[in-house]
Amino acid sequence: MSVKHSLLAGLADGERYGYQLRAEFEERTGATWPLNIGQVYTTLNRLERDGLVEPAGQDAANHVFYRITDAGREELFSWFARPVTRAERPRDELAVKLALAVTVGGVDVAAIVHAQRKHALAALQDYTRVKARLDPAELAASLVLESMIFQSEAEIRWLDHVEARVLRHARESQTTRVGGPADPGSAKGAGGAAPTDADASTRTSRSTRATATARKGKAI
Amino acid sequence: MSGKTILELRGVTRTHGKGAAEVHALRGVDLVVRAGELVAVMGPSGSGKSTLLSLAGGLDSPSGGEVVIEGTTLASQSKAQLAAIRRRSVGYVFQDYNLIPALTAAENVSLPQELDGLSARKARVAALTALAEVGLQAEADRFPDEMSGGQQQRVAIARALIGERRLILTDEPTGALDTETGEAVLRLLRRRCDEGAAGVLVTHESRHAAWADRIVFIRDGLVLDESAPLQRAEDLLVGDEAQS
Numbered sequence: 098m099s100v101k102h103s104l105l106a107g108l109a110d111g112e113r114y115g116y117q118l119r120a121e122f123e124e125r126t127g128a129t130w131p132l133n134i135g136q137v138y139t140t141l142n143r144l145e146r147d148g149l150v151e152p153a154g155q156d157a158a159n160h161v162f163y164r165i166t167d168a169g170r171e172e173l174f175s176w177f178a179r180p181v182t183r184a185e186r187p188r189d190e191l192a193v194k195l196a197l198a199v200t201v202g203g204v205d206v207a208a209i210v211h212a213q214r215k216h217a218l219a220a221l222q223d224y225t226r227v228k229a230r231l232d233p234a235e236l237a238a239s240l241v242l243e244s245m246i247f248q249s250e251a252e253i254r255w256l257d258h259v260e261a262r263v264l265r266h267a268r269e270s271q272t273t274r275v276g277g278p279a280d281p282g283s284a285k286g287a288g289g290a291a292p293t294d295a296d297a298s299t300r301t302s303r304s305t306r307a308t309a310t311a312r313k314g315k316a317i
Numbered sequence: 318m319s320g321k322t323i324l325e326l327r328g329v330t331r332t333h334g335k336g337a338a339e340v341h342a343l344r345g346v347d348l349v350v351r352a353g354e355l356v357a358v359m360g361p362s363g364s365g366k367s368t369l370l371s372l373a374g375g376l377d378s379p380s381g382g383e384v385v386i387e388g389t390t391l392a393s394q395s396k397a398q399l400a401a402i403r404r405r406s407v408g409y410v411f412q413d414y415n416l417i418p419a420l421t422a423a424e425n426v427s428l429p430q431e432l433d434g435l436s437a438r439k440a441r442v443a444a445l446t447a448l449a450e451v452g453l454q455a456e457a458d459r460f461p462d463e464m465s466g467g468q469q470q471r472v473a474i475a476r477a478l479i480g481e482r483r484l485i486l487t488d489e490p491t492g493a494l495d496t497e498t499g500e501a502v503l504r505l506l507r508r509r510c511d512e513g514a515a516g517v518l519v520t521h522e523s524r525h526a527a528w529a530d531r532i533v534f535i536r537d538g539l540v541l542d543e544s545a546p547l548q549r550a551e552d553l554l555v556g557d558e559a560q561s
Contacts, residue, residue: 211534211541211542215532215542215544217523218523218526218527218532218544219544221523221524221526221527222527222528222529222532222544224527225524225527225528229504229507229528246524246527249523250523250524253523254523
């Protein structure tokens with residue numbers, strides 16, 4: 098998220114001081130990305146240094162007001178016009194974790210997927226609860242919240258896909274083994290970066306046992 | 318969740334066929350749903366979700382275990398008693414609406430009450446109230462084929478909500494609806510549960526399950542796991558703010 102452009106957007110229709118900018122940003126985005134006030138003032142200093150904002154005096158309570166400059170307005174609208182490049186985001190830890198999990202022997206991939214799905218669903222429940230109470234007229238906040246809902250949903254769909262792929266791979270590995278002598282290395286090729294047949298079989302049976310154990314005595 | 322227990326499944330099993338063709342649709346499920354609670358049931362196709370719902374509503378009988386609605390064990394009831402429980406206590410919403418094509422919206426909604434002995438006039442008043450609750454009072458005298466899919470599903474919801482039904486069972490209720498109409502249906506279901514009904518929502522869509530207080534995961538006829546009861550939504554935002 099660009100704090101710099103968020104502050105420029107906050108100054109686009111009038112002079113503001115730091116706390117006002119933070120409060121307005123949080124209101125517009127449904128308080129989904131709280132801004133640290135220290136970060137607000139550090140960024141304002143940088144924007145002033147770069148000529149994108151300028152001081153606009155103080156009020157009786159010593160609040161220092163800022164206004165956007167022509168260069169700042171140009172930078173803001175240039176930012177709106179530029180597509181967001183996802184490649185700039187940090188590496189996806191979940192994708193990397195699962196990629197490593199399917200290559201390390203003895204890891205219960207199904208359990209990792211299920212735990213992550215529960216975590217994502219809990220977040221989705223939270224967002225949905227907030228959305229249910231949100232006034233539909235609050236367009237800006239609704240859009241941000243819905244973006245988080247769609248992202249959680251996409252993660253859960255991807256996890257479903259991973260689970261199906263891992264299960265199918267384990268079954269195919271078992272079928273290959275039961276059907277006759279197979280090339281021990283063939284599963285690695287088929288799965289992209291998969292463990293051996295024996296590993297897959299072990300994990301599956303371990304997962305089943307763990308599930309059965311967890312179920313004993315469970316009342317829901 | 319501390320409401321009164323409305324639905325309870327105790328070690329419920331359901332087996333179809335015999336011998337080599339035997340299929341275990343449910344293999345020992347325990348479930349408690351309380352007043353004021355909406356529980357989502359998620360799982361892949363064929364996992365037993367819809368079987369669970371049919372058994373919970375007395376539309377099917379378990380091979381083993383017990384289904385208890387408001388303290389009454391369904392297996393101990395005669396067919397007539399069971400039908401009365403289904404009419405008075407249980408509301409169903411199916412993916413394909415299950416409306417009777419030859420009846421108007423109001424007649425579809427009032428039918429269970431009329432079958433239960435209420436006069437046609439009183440049943441119509443109750444139906445109009447239920448239709449108003451789902452925003453369809455103006456469509457009361459339309460037939461199902463004169464309404465959109467979303468309107469038909471809202472009629473089905475009105476039929477499920479009419480009277481004093483305390484258990485609402487829904488099977489993919491938004492499956493055929495666009496996102497906005499589907500969300501309106503879920504808001505209705507949520508509101509009814511907030512007002513004290515117990516709800517079960519079978520779905521494979523995480524977005525829909527997110528409206529529930531609790532999510533039960535089912536696979537191969539067994540409960541795999543369940544989510545913890547819902548935390549207050551504000552905690553998430555306050556927690557993030559505290560870290561910044």
